[in-house]
Amino acid sequence: MAQLELQGLSVQFGGLRAVDGLDLSLEQGELRCLLGPNGAGKSTTLDLICGRTTPTGGAILFDGRDMTRLPVFKRARVGIGRKFQTPTVFRELTVVENLEIARSARPGVLSSLTVFRSRLQGRMREVLDLVELGDELHTKAGNLSHGQMQWLEIAMLLMQDARLILMDEPTAGMTIQETRKTGEIFNSLKGSHTMIVVEHDMSFVRQIAETVTVMDQGGLLAQGSIEEVENDPAVREAYLGDGGNGHA
Amino acid sequence: MDVFFNQAFAGLSMASILLMVALGLAIIYGAMGVINLAHGEFVMLGAYSAWLLQSYLGLGILASLPLIFLMVGLIGLAVERGVVRWLYHRPLDTILATWGIGIVLQQLVRMGVGSDSRYVARPTILDGNVAIGGVVMSNYRIFLVFFSLSVLAATWYLLTRTEFGTKLRAVIQNKEISECYGIRTDRIYALAFAYGAGLAGIAGALVTPLVSVTPGMGTYLVVDAFLVVIVGGVGSLLGTAVASGLVGEATALFSFLMNDTLGRVAVLLAIIMLIRFKPQGLFPDKVRR
Amino acid sequence: MLEASALFSYYGKSPILQDVSFRVEQGSIVSILGRNGVGKTTLLRTIMGLTDGIAGNLSFGGKDLGRMRTCDRGRLGIGYIPQGREIIPRFTVRENILMGTYARTDGKRTLPDYIFELFPILKEFIGRRGGDLSGGQQQQLAIARALAMDPKVLLLDEPTEGIQPNIVRQIEDVILRLNREMGITIVLVEQNVPFARRASDQFIVLDKGRVAVAGTGEELTDEIADEFLTF
Amino acid sequence: MNRNFSFDCIGYALFALLLLVVVPWGLGFDGFELNTFARYLTLGMVAMALALSWGCAGILNLGQAATFGLGAYIMAMHLKLKASVNMPDGMPDFMGWTNVESLPWFWEPFHSLPVTIAAGLLVPAAVAAVMGIFMFRGRITGVFVAIITLAFLVAIQLVFVEEQRYTGGENGLTGLAPLELFGWTADNYSLSFYYFVAGCLICALVLALALVRSKVGLVLRAIKENPDRVRFFGYDVARYETLAFCASAAIAGWAGMLYVLVLEFASPTYMGVPFSLAIVIWCAVGGRDSLVAAALGGIIVNMLEGRLSDLFVDGWTLFLGMLFILVVLVMPRGLFGVFHGALARVIAFYRQARLERRESLAISRSVVSGTHDKGGR
């Protein structure tokens, strides 16, 4: 039984069908790359899974449970985490505080009332080391560089320990080294966490991907290993575009 | 039955006053997101301008309307240039600043003119009543209803059929790109603020025959007018008009069923419900960007 | 005609563009290329005065743009077609185009006929609201709006992004015609290397807010593209 | 963290010292001055309560006076009942005049002081909870919260004025007995009474601080910045917002109870729009980002109002209005922001100087030892 299952998922904005009858299923621990040209509905699909957008049709099953109408915070409690395209960290809070927010195993009001300081040991220390933000503990997130903010957001997802992580262009604005490092982190998460990564950077995709799903105009275009997909003429037509002599 | 119609007309006439006050507020709020708590004081200044023009120049209310519009508009312009324009990126702070402006304007009038209430004569041509069976409507109130509708129409024309209006609407929807196309947004803002203030001035002048002209007269109006604007929806003239009508008629209905106090409470609660469940206003403009 | 030297541009206190210099000759097409987030859009926004501040020199037609307000830059004849088109959704097509004329200094408020020859679809939809058009139509509308101001230079930010292929070709043709037939100078932010190569007299590749490579259109080799434009 | 915690302690200890020692000493232990200052303290307390919802969670409550007034009326009801023991049926005089037959049921519980004190905190909190759930479940934010709370305030004040039979109407509740607490009778011109009020303020401050310093406060700050993002971490944003709203209401109710003790009557103007907006202004003047600063804002503006009205009997409101405009224009984050900015600049300057000194030391040392470490930091 797949961990995440999308069944005939659709959403319509005005007259536009942003996602149109999408079927998708992910196994536990799988890393799936989601590709597709601009406007293909990739980000919208992530929005639908995490509950930011309500679908107009279809169903979302997570661990066999129907999530379709659940509010955002309940889905997060079930274990769905989300990273946005532009890094959305809390700019007014420090790095530690951001991570403390992300440590949300007990998100209730009453249990929060009893927590007074952030414990730096254990998971938080690990995550900080992983993303190399140990020196910036008390820096306001707004003062970090773009790349560091991306890292911080990834760190927050790790802190949240979500079972399903949805990533929207996690490497945008990163240097090549940073990108490679991100790839390593993702690879290390395989197996324990299920991930969906929307990405344009093909070298990054090659580094991490097992299975790739290509979307176009709100629907599924192709699915398979990276080689299979790259050689699929329909994909070339839709994604690489302009006669296929591009460099994407 | 007559009672019903009388009450319906009463609601209409309340709505007409509310509409005139709210219209200026709606433009200021819609265009700039400024919550102008000094709007009541613009109304008050309009009333005092009417008194000034009447007692020193002998002008009647109707004849002095254009002058009052200009006078209060100019004061609005000064307020915008002096204070409000620094606060466009801080909408909640405008509440505080304009409240301060209101206090200052009130106190200036009190020190300049005195705190006793002033008398403005009613236009004599609008004396008398129209009676249809048991339904009695005062001519002046009928005039107010029509006048407020024509102010609404004029504002609509200004916003949709003139260059200023088109520029204003462009700025409201996308300030940055409007700048790129040569629209001087600060000038548009200032003029829009002045226009809103001017409308408030006219409203103030026109209510003088019905109420007492005192430095604090505007304070009561501004909360109601603001509720109307929010219920109507940001930037929607039609919404503001319909909301004024609803609030006026609802006030009349509830105050007929209960009394004026509980009627007002009921209307307020209804407004809270409306804002809660339709925060985008009565006529949300669904457009994809 | 449009000239920058040692230009820095800031959002808040962080410089997005650093030490950028370039020269756009009258009547030419200049492409600006680079990956996501390297400052291409910021460059156009800097020219329009939409960033928080600049250092260095920026001039247009000999006039210093540094301290000039955005609306006055528009009045100089710089037509800006931003990313995401940003047409006014509640305006009709007519009003959207009319809005372009507000940047004219001669006070003329008529819509030039040639716009509708270029984009017949706009004539057909003249009364519709901008927000109800499709993406491609909105892009045409955005170009039409800029043309209504009778621009000396057009700044286009990824004009073909997210648009169906058949309209992409149409828009590219229009861009070329505007340059070749009407002599409008064009600054083009582009992801599409083949088109950039085909169209431009000159190209600038940005990387991390700096000019990485610049040259004439022919010099835009596959190597450069591989190094700076692929991922 | 520990160093910050000690800074915390110093700041609050200074504030407590100020209230408990400096002010009474400065006022010469004079009953009248202490009483006046106790009034400022209660007003500072309600400003602090607003900072709890506005500053911490970004909920601008224009109806703060409603919860303040509720607390005030609850305390006044108790004191009124105490003053009415000699009346027929122990019924307050105004009820007799408005032809009320017997003491209404909702007055009965207020014979008891513990019930009164509990109600003074819980009733405002409960009202706020209802309002909060009503608004925040619907994701109402910003201006809409401001407007809804304002409309609610107007409505509740109208009800209190209308129900003269039970509330004393426009006159409010007057002719109150003094409070008796554990055998201590509150004489509001005494030093002990001043300490009672100051103690309450400090106590409320500490409780509010506990809330702000706990993870709840952290989540609220996150919510203020980006509520959507917080939801993605599994927090029920509406609950957190409601909690802040309730806590703020409870403290406001508390302040209201004290206010009645200070002024010896409850009036519907405590629930008025002008008073409510004044609270917002005190909070803004002090600085809404800090609870202590907001409390000080309330105290300072009221003191200033007192002084101004002493100096310029005719035009003091003019000065006050101009002051508000100026504060909003020049000090968007209030006095606190100004001090904070200044001190941060001073600290940055010294840190820079220290850094430069250390660097120059490092350079000279490297010159001496002859090793040129290129990346040496």
Place this chain on the structure above:
Amino acid sequence: MKRRDFLKGVTATGAVGVAGFPGIWIKRQGAWAANGEIPVGVLFSLTGAVAVVESTLHDACMMAIEEINDNGGIHGMRLKPHVEDPASDPATFADRARRLVIRDRCVSVFGSYTSASRQAVLPVVEGRNNLYWYPTLYEGRECSRNVMYGGAVPNQQQQEFVPWLAENFGGRFYLIGNNYVYPREENNVCKIILDRIGGEPVHEEYVPMGHSDFSSVINRIRREQPDVIFCTLVGDSDVAFQRQFHAAGFDPDQLPVASLTRSEVEVKAIGGEAAAGHFSSAPYFMGHQSGENERFVEAYLRKYGQDQVTHFVSEAAYFQVYQFKAALEKLDPADITPEAIRDASVGLSITAPQGEVLIDENLHTHLWPKVAQWQSNGQAEVVLQSEERMAPEPYWAYEGQSCTGEGLVRG
């Protein structure tokens, strides 16, 4: 978190440095009246909603104080007025009253118009056993030993007025007032009187303070078709109501508005034409024919402008200062205390603009009730003048209770 909280402490210290020590310089103690000065408090709102009326009371009161000082003061001592502006807000009233009574050690405070503000001041003057001179007509039913009531109580306004109205226009009364104690209490009294003389209240309603749209009320009046509108609206509401009532085209000969609160101030704002033909009951009108009044009006207009008016509350604000003076003159200058002034006042009779007024042992004032009809020039023409001075009975409507020199007596 950082250093913010340390800053809070610093902010705190700084703030108090700025404004914290007003008390240090305040000198106190000593005799009530010393250095040739008799400190008195003047507590009328100069700003806010009630300033419309209270500023005129302030003017009248200050004029009397100046007159007294110009004529050599009392026992050769000058009255030193301490003026405060309580801004129409009860809480501010309480605060300023404290200043006057405790800090400035005034022997008496003159002040206020609304019941709410009197109630706010009451705990202060009672707690410190001071004296509050309250010039306004009010609802009665109060028997403080620390308030000198200069205005009319219900029996003084209504005893003759209501029967006269019923006789001349009919007994069907429509009662309208603002929603607070005074209108409700007056209406209670009115209903008792109506009950005695066989009239009936057809409708009784109250609108919020400051209410300004009376369309609904006027519609109800149309429906009920009463004989008399018995009106206890105050200030802005009264003005708005009368203007709208007039605009609605009612004929005062058929349906007069009979007001207990409308004075020359309101009529000036209403406009003579709209007010003409309607009635008010009060102990004083500006046009009253007496030498004392002519002097008062002339001095007032000369001082504050020819467009100003005097009215039944400002008259009381004026003559109360003279009552105060008369009481002080009976006292040894070394012996001036609030209680002594009170005791000396009882039984005092002076010539006020309205005639001879006497302070009852219950501290209320014996007055000369009049009923007048408003004219289009804004002045009132007295149509009914009581034969003799009428005694104040603050508990007139409450059988078995009366206010005496010993305070409230239930019997």
